[in-house]
Amino acid sequence: MRPRVLISDQLSAAAAQIFSMRGVDVDFQPTLGKHPEKLAAAIGGYDGLAIRSATKVTAEILGAAKRLKVIGRAGIGVDNVDVPAATARGVIVMNTPFGNSVTTAEHAIALMFALAREIPAADASTQAGKWEKNRFMGVEISGKTLGVIGCGNIGTNVATRALGLKMRVIVYDPFLSGERAATLGVEKVELDELLARADFVTLHTPLTAQTRNILSRENLAKTKKGVRVINCARGGLVDEEALRKALDDGHVAGAALDVFATEPATENPLFGRPNVVCTPHLGASTTEAQEMVALQVAEQMSDYLTRGAVTNAVNFPSISAEEAPRLRPYVELAEKLGLLVGQIASAGVDKISLVYEGGVAELKTKAITASALSGLLKPILQDVNPVCAAAIAKDRGVVVEEITREAEGDYESLMRLRAVTSQGEIGVAGTVFHDGKPRIVRVGDIAVEAEFTPSMIVVSNEDRPGFIGRFAGLLGDAKINIATFALGRDSPGGSAMAIVAVDGDVPEEALAAIRRLNGVKRAAALRF
Template sequence: MAPKVLVSDKLSETAVQIFRDRGIDVDFMPELGKDKEKLLSIIDQYDGLAIRSATKATEKVIAAATNLKVIGRAGIGVDNVDIPAASKKGIIVMNTPFGNMITTAEHAIAMMFAVARQIPEASASTHAGKWEKSKFMGVELTGKTLGVIGAGNIGGIVCERGVGLKMKVIAYDPFLSEERAEKLNVTKVELDELFKRSDFITLHVPATDKTRGMISKENIAKMKDGVRIINCARGGLVDEAALADALKSGKVAGAAFDVFEVEPATDSPLFNLPNVVVTPHLGAATTEAQENVALQVAEQMSDYLLTGAVSNALNMPSVTAEEAKVMGPWVKLSEHLGAFIGQMTDEAMKEIQITYNGNVSQMNLEALNCAAVAGIMKATNPDVNMVSAQVIAKERGVKISTTTQDKSGVFDGYVKLTVVTDKRERSIAGTVFSDGKPRFIQIKGINIDAEIGEHMLYTTNEDVPGIIGTLGQTMGENGVNIANFTLGRSSAGKGAIALLYVDEPVPAPVLKKLTDTGMFRQVKTLHFDVA
């Protein structure tokens, strides 16, 4: 059955056609996002939800979305999506951070020109029949120092454009490497130095606890007299009241704002001040950008629903279509390893340790971690998936650690999973053979070679004669067919294990018969999702 997607905002017809061309059943209802009750009543019918900003994917909507697997936001901001609620529900949340980079960067540059030459006021004056050449004395950009706060995707483009305008560009970004700064032809500085040196300051950072209010009264005092400030990033980065005071005093010569603390902004301390240019959040508002993000979100959602490829997700590691093909068996192995541990462990877990050896250590380990932890958590919560697993583990205070190793042993690569509780450590390792099938290769330090089936029986015992006969005879007498039988032992006469792949679940009375023989320390049925 084809996946089904709801488009509840105004995406282009071309984007909607992408879903259809990829074989996805799509309902295009561009006005539905404004009708909360209607959205609630039908959201359970869909595997995917494609939105812009009008649709609010609240906790209530997500709770009602019983089949939803992915939410795609055409654009960068995801303030209208409850990501924690989606993560707990196992729903991937994607955005399109690259579709409007150039458009937003260009808007910042346009705003800088506008405030440097007082273009909006000069235009209004001229439209009014005035000819006030002397009133609108501007400043050149050439030779001025441009301070860029945040040199990521958009900020990096602004840096390049500033260099092209023959400005001296300095940048503050804790994650900006010297190599990247050199490539951009900018000077990396600390924030206070940027405040001190800049003639123009432009912001390109997300709104976080660390960045909100970063342009404060105290920081404005550190700036050059006559500085001009541009914000086309996010509202709340600038204390608007403090900036208004600085504009009135002449400390700040001008400001250009596309974003505000409260939007839609019907009132702001910055409104109606001289040499303040304001626009209604137009950073991404070009025909090209709107089309780009719509097409991008349609492609990303289609890729995930059809191939499992994950792009630009905010709550899940990205996995390309190529990676999904290569990693598929390793993802399944990681799930199986986790499922084994989860079904065997009754005590509260303190730590999950995952070791990647050999060729698998070069793969997308974050995705494999998600699969392993999901396998563990499914033992107690069948609704857990790769998105929600680590959230749930974190809520329970479970530490997750990852180690990589060079190839050791006879296998080109393997994964080892260890769970630590207050009482014990329990470990299992597995690999993927050349046929693409996952295998268990070690349990409790005992080497084995076990094919993984949907229904399995695990036993532990002393290495004594009669174990194979007892298991075979008991299964045979009770009509349980054995598809595969694996044995392993630590050493002669010591601890041993058996892992049986059977055609159907072993009934409880059969388990009791095995236990009653007194030959087994442990008898446990296991189930694995091998589909």
């Protein structure tokens, strides 16, 4: 069955063609996103949802999306998607962070010029039949200091263009290294210094709890008198009431805004002022950018739905189409080892340790770890998958530890999973053989090799003569057919382990009888 994707916003028609060419059925309803109740009624039949900014993907919408696996946002911002709710439901959220970088950067530069030379007001005056040459006294860009708040893809593009305009560029970005700043030719500074020195301040940071109102009343007061502010990033980064007052007071000489706290912005405290330039969220609105982000989101979503590749996800590690086939058997191994431990454990898990040895250590272990957590939690929570597993584990206070190292034993790749519970530790290990099938190779301290099958019994017992006969006889009496029987022990007469693949489910009374056998320490029926 081919996956189905709904496009609920205005995307280039080329996106629909990409989906179809990649083996995905697509339903193009570009106005549906404006009607939440209609979207909620329709979303249950789709595996993917492709959107721009008009569609608001709320927790309510996600609650109706029973099949949904991926949301693709054609653009960089995902503030119109409830990402925590999507993660909790195991839905991958992708964006296209590079598709409109140049376009948005160019718009920021254009607004800076418009602000510096009062172009919109001068245009309106001239077209009204006036000739107010002396009224519009602008300022030069060259030689001025531009303060860039946020130096990601768009901020970097703005900075490099500003340098070409012979501006001095200072940058505030906690994640920008000194080496990267030197390579770009910009000066990295703290926020207070940027505010005090910049003639123009331009914002290029996402809207988060830390960046909301980053240009607050207090921070605007720290700016250089006569500063000009440009925001092409996100509404909410600037306290609009505080900016209005700073404009009225003359402390801020002008502002150019493409984004607003409330959109569509049909009214705003900054509207109607001669020293304010406003555009209706046009940062990404060029033919080239719209075509590019539409194509990118269609390609990314198609690759995920048909090949398992994860690109530009905001809530899951990226996996290329080339990596996906190599990762798949280890993802399967991780989930089954997690299921094994989750079904054996008789108490809540406090800590998980995952050790990757050899070739597997060179892969994207974050994705493998997510699958192990998913398997571990599934026996308790049922509705869990690798996308939401890490968040669920964190909410429950489970500590997750990852270790990678070179191969130390007989296996080219080995994965060890150790769970710490209030009643002790449970350790298992597994590998993937050349046939691509995952196998158990160790439980606790006992080496025992077995394939995973749909129904299994694992028994830990004392190594005593006659035990295997009594155990097998009990299974025969319960009419449980044995498919394979794997055995191991730590030493003669010590502890032993049996992993038995059986046909069909194991009745609870049969499992209880196994636990009553003399020498049995632990017995569990497993489903994979």
